[in-house]
Amino acid sequence: MDNTTLIPLLIILVCAGSFLYKGIRGFLAASKENRRVRELDRSGVRARGVIAVVHPLERSPHGHRVTVTVAGGDGRRWEAVDASGLNGYLVREGTPVELTYAAGDPLNIRVERAAFPLPLQGLYPLYPHGLPKPPSPAWPLLYAVGGAALVLGVGVLVLNGGEAAGRFVPLLFAVLGPVFLVLAVRGLIRRGTGERRLTAEATGVVTDAWTEVRRRKGNNERHRTYRVHPFTLHFRAADGREVHHRHPVASGSFEPVVDQPLQVRYDPEHPADHALVGHMNAALGKSVALFFIGLVSTVLGVALTFVFWSTPPV
The missing domain is CATH 2.40.50 (OB fold (Dihydrolipoamide Acetyltransferase, E2P))
Structure with a gap:
């Protein structure tokens, strides 16, 4: 086996191993929490x-x-x-x-x-919409097995010839794209339903703010760093109840400072359901990202699938 085959094979195995490691860790943690919550519910x-x-x-x-x-x-x-x-x-x-x-x-x-x-x-x-459900161990297990199988499958196709990868990889994106679109639309609908209950307003205060450096791959396959600015927010509802947590969205464009006031719109029956006025919130951010990923995957997957599958193999 020469280096031109060995190096890609090692990269594929490392990526598959990463999926297995993260998935198994998540499976063990979810199983432990699941047992704890089930014990509370049962006895x-x-x-x-x-x-x-x-x-x-x-x-x-x-x-x-x-x-x-x-x-x-x-x-x-x-x-x-x-x-x-x-x-x-x-x-x-x-x-x-x-x-x-x-x-x-x-x-x-x-x-x-x-x-x-x-x-x-x-x-x-504290949980008016129902007690928190235990995490399902099935999801991290699916992440481990599915991610590793996907990496190994695509790797085998690539190593066996670019034509096979070109025929099956676009088909995979064409199948996954609509799934992401459905999840995004469902998230947007839920967000719209939830926001109709946010009828009260309060002024929150940033209690802590910091910068985190994260990494992502660039077009040249090198890891590039970028900065985001997480923060914690505290506000008091009209009835005296207080909410204090880490805001679920951290962006690179919005950099708050400690003691900065931020306007909050919340549900007067359950102030923990709230959103920042004029800033991206978690549900919207996830749904927009899923919609964009689903749209791009669907369009490219369908187009490339049509091209490769309509062209007879040589």
């Missing part, structure tokens, strides 16, 4: 508690971890950590909460309701 015991410690945000995309002093029905008290981020809410220390803990593991808890900051208003649900 969960309702209890009350009080927020004892609000841990720093630490630029986490999930929100604040909290330590809760749990009061069991039998008079026992213990402390446990909820690392879910409470759906983006900032629930202050001393706030009464309602939670579920696993009967076989009292340290496995999920805070589900918290008291309003203002007295005599009762408790509000």
Whole structure:
């Protein structure tokens, strides 16, 4: 085997191995979280508690971890950590909460309701649209197997001859393109439905801002670096509830600074559902990107498929 074949083969194997490594890591993490949530749903015991410690945000995309002093029905008290981020809410220390803990593991808890900051208003649900579902291990496994199989398949076609790759690779893009388009349209429809509930406004404040250097491949196959500017945002709703989390969109064109005010539009029933006024938001950004990828894949895939498959092989 000469170098002209060995080097591409090694690149193909490394890429396939990368898919397998990331997918298997994701599968193991999702399986662990799935077991934890299933245990809560299967043997969960309702209890009350009080927020004892609000841990720093630490630029986490999930929100604040909290330590809760749990009061069991039998008079026992213990402390446990909820690392879910409470759906983006900032629930202050001393706030009464309602939670579920696993009967076989009292340290496995999920805070589900918290008291309003203002007295005599009762408790509000942290997850009004349904409790968070456990991640499915099937997706990272599909990512691992599908990604590796795709890389190996395309690699075999390329190594066996450019004509075979030219006939089958465009067909693959022609099939995947419409799938991306459907996902993009569904995301845009959901975003439009959700934004109709954002009828209240507040002024948020940037609590932290930083720059991250990321890498992407250029046309010459070399990795190029580019900068994005993530930030964390805090705002208070009219009823006193607070939201504090890392904003899900970081761009290279918008570089906020600490203490910068930003206008927020939110759902008065559930302030964690919100969007920045005048800036790209996560749902829109993902849907636009998927639509663009799907459109380009469909057009190029169909065109190249027609060209290669209409031309008889030599």
